[in-house]
Amino acid sequence: MSQLILDRPRTVAPAPAVTVRPGRAAVAVVVPAPQPDGSAPLVFRPESEAGVALGAARADVVRLGFSARVPSLAAMRRLVEAVEDEIAAVGRDRSSVRIVLDVEVVLTDDDAAARRKRAQLDHLDALAGIAWAPSGTRVVAATPDVVNAAVELGERVGADEVVLVPLTGSADVERLRLLVVDSLSVA
DSSP states (O other), X not given: OOOOOEEOOSXXXXXXXXXXXXTSOEEESSOOOOOTTSOOOOEEOOOSHHHHHHHHHHOSEEEEEOOSSSOSHHHHHHHHHHHHHHHHHXXXXXXXXXXXXXXXXXXXXXXXXXXXXXXXXXXXXXXXXXXXXXXXXXXXXXXXXXXXHHHHHHHHHTOSEEEEEESSOHXXXXXXXXXXXXXXXXO
16 A cells, blocks of 8 residues: 655755746756745655545645556646646645656757667666556657757646656766756746
């Protein structure tokens, strides 16, 4: 049985650099900004229907990610809709709860490297015998395209924000931070 966990950070990081594009999901690389009263936002990762109901009733941020339970864009869209329905059912204003989508990303230097890396990851997924195909839910792209592809995934499922989760080492994490900052200054 899944355990329900409410995650409230002990310290609050400065507000993340987040782009505000009308009608588009936001991009974040760090933790959500503090609440108006200065407290840390209550972040919840539901693992079941009961978790969705609890997150919708109590959380400031409901954080979702693809998995064997939510293996596709259509399944994630249904989950986002279920969260929105639960938010409405408990009488909360939808704008008071941010729905955040974690998107796994792999940075590459060019399109050819992205195709090779996708093929390698698909092969590893097949060898691992996982029960779902993450290739449709992760972003493997040349550096300039990563942010836009992740934001597009967020928009397709109805998320308010997208958190980029790099599947590679710390050098790519830093490249990703710089890429997001650059993309925000252009937006």
